[in-house]
Amino acid sequence: MIIFDTNAVNLLSPSSPRADLIRKLRQSKHHRVAVPWMVLEEMAAHQARYYPEKYRTVLNSLAKLRAYLPWEPESSLEPLNLERLLDHWRDAYREIFEVIETSDTAIRKGFQREAVALPPAKRVKDHSEGGRDAAIWFSVLEFLEQNPDEQVWFVTNNHSDFGDGSAYQYPMNEDVRGLEDRLILLKDFDQVVSHFTKEVSGAEEEAAAAELLKSASVRDRVAQTAMDLSSLTGFVGLGDGETTEEWYAWLARPEVELLSVTGVTGHEIESDVWYTANAQWVLYGPAVDEVEAPIGYIACVWPTKVLFSARDDEAPTLLTSEDPSLPDTGDESCMGILRALRKQAADIVAGAKRAALAVQSPAERLLAEQLAPSLAKLDTATNQLALQVAARQAALFDGPVQRLARQMAEQAKLFEDPLQRAARQMAEQMKLIDSPAQRLARKMAADQLKLINNPLQQAARQRAASMPELDLAVDLHQPSGRGEADGEGAGQPDSSNAPQAPAAGAEDAPADDDRAGE
Numbered sequence: 001m002i003i004f005d006t007n008a009v010n011l012l013s014p015s016s017p018r019a020d021l022i023r024k025l026r027q028s029k030h031h032r033v034a035v036p037w038m039v040l041e042e043m044a045a046h047q048a049r050y051y052p053e054k055y056r057t058v059l060n061s062l063a064k065l066r067a068y069l070p071w072e073p074e075s076s077l078e079p080l081n082l083e084r085l086l087d088h089w090r091d092a093y094r095e096i097f098e099v100i101e102t103s104d105t106a107i108r109k110g111f112q113r114e115a116v117a118l119p120p121a122k123r124v125k126d127h128s129e130g131g132r133d134a135a136i137w138f139s140v141l142e143f144l145e146q147n148p149d150e151q152v153w154f155v156t157n158n159h160s161d162f163g164d165g166s167a168y169q170y171p172m173n174e175d176v177r178g179l180e181d182r183l184i185l186l187k188d189f190d191q192v193v194s195h196f197t198k199e200v201s202g203a204e205e206e207a208a209a210a211e212l213l214k215s216a217s218v219r220d221r222v223a224q225t226a227m228d229l230s231s232l233t234g235f236v237g238l239g240d241g242e243t244t245e246e247w248y249a250w251l252a253r254p255e256v257e258l259l260s261v262t263g264v265t266g267h268e269i270e271s272d273v274w275y276t277a278n279a280q281w282v283l284y285g286p287a288v289d290e291v292e293a294p295i296g297y298i299a300c301v302w303p304t305k306v307l308f309s310a311r312d313d314e315a316p317t318l319l320t321s322e323d324p325s326l327p328d329t330g331d332e333s334c335m336g337i338l339r340a341l342r343k344q345a346a347d348i349v350a351g352a353k354r355a356a357l358a359v360q361s362p363a364e365r366l367l368a369e370q371l372a373p374s375l376a377k378l379d380t381a382t383n384q385l386a387l388q389v390a391a392r393q394a395a396l397f398d399g400p401v402q403r404l405a406r407q408m409a410e411q412a413k414l415f416e417d418p419l420q421r422a423a424r425q426m427a428e429q430m431k432l433i434d435s436p437a438q439r440l441a442r443k444m445a446a447d448q449l450k451l452i453n454n455p456l457q458q459a460a461r462q463r464a465a466s467m468p469e470l471d472l473a474v475d476l477h478q479p480s481g482r483g484e485a486d487g488e489g490a491g492q493p494d495s496s497n498a499p500q501a502p503a504a505g506a507e508d509a510p511a512d513d514d515r516a517g518e
Helices: 017-028 037-048 051-068 082-096 104-115 131-146 189-196 203-213 216-226 332-358 362-375 380-394 400-413 418-430 436-450 455-465
Strands: 002-004 033-036 098-100 122-124 127-129 152-155 183-186 198-200 230-239 244-250 255-269 272-288 294-309 317-321
Touching (some): 017 033, 017 189, 017 255, 017 272, 017 294, 017 317, 104 131, 183 189, 203 255, 203 272, 216 272, 216 294, 216 317, 294 332
Antiparallel strands (some): 122 127, 198 255, 244 272
């Protein structure tokens, strides 16, 4: 266990290389890295200490502005909320460190030690100080007592109060008796780096890191994380017509390809190499607008900072990310990736249509061919919904050919690659969508059927009418919104039977605190 004192990580930025190294140590599972609760409180306090003063400065400026203007300014200031800011920093540091308890006993003993001005507390001029130092000291000792199999490295810059670990002042020497062999003091963060890690760098390491980021497991994790992207004001992306489009969330998990890797740093920890890198990804997938209506496929570039390793059992960790941005159409590398993703998506859609037609009877195939010109004008998401309905309709016919086709389809699932799985998952999600585009598709389908008037098409309709009635609302496990009294016959598309559900998607710097400066 590595335990940090406040002065060794004071004002630590969560996005700094030091914070990344601590994450690597923890993620490796070879070491635990922690701060006592008292240190967590001090770190949060050092980040928030100037907030009340700055708030009062702004408040005074607003008062002066009101006194100057002949009207009431519209500017306002939210109430001062110090606890909210403290909670923000507590949460930020809990993501980096494990937090060990500072018990009530440790706090009481710490301030008793301060009252008598004995180490690690001390007397300064006419008063005593160091109660928090002492509480941290007792927190470390309590951890050792409660974890007899643990070795502790205590990292502190405060050598005047804690010593160098070779000998302890009275009464600290009595505090630590029996625990000396399991407590080692490190004097600063640099000693942590040299003691526990070995930095690896160079062109070979950068190439190895890039290769890891291109792996299917990493791209799958990035795609999964990208589903959390959403905005109240919208993102900018590139539509399939090379037009700039505004989008608000992904409708289904996008496809992901690595665009670039920069800023690679690696550390070897107990024979495992851990990397941090700035990675840009090309994302391509179906998106929605501000009212969660599908707007077709969107491409964007997503900048991230990633923590990862070559270990097969460790998923990458997304440390930070920026808002997605518009792809650079002048960047041939970016556009080449985008062309490949578009072709893959088009191939999947074509394959899905062929699979749906393969399990249809001749009459059903004829109906599908009559609807094709209308469906082709709609977005890909609508086509996917139409294919799902066609597949469910075909499932009512259970001849040997149909059963064989379904068995082959089930077998095919075993050989899917990640892109195909994503397409099938998107199709499943599309069953739940009832946007204006889907309602338009059903209306166009109904209008198309009404125009059919040659003998062959009439025979197809008669065949469809003889089929058992399919209640889409029941079949898709969604309420239809209409009663049975409407009496639609089988084979007649009805917009009221579409499933109803929402679309997916919505460094350290010195401080003037007494302990921080030690």
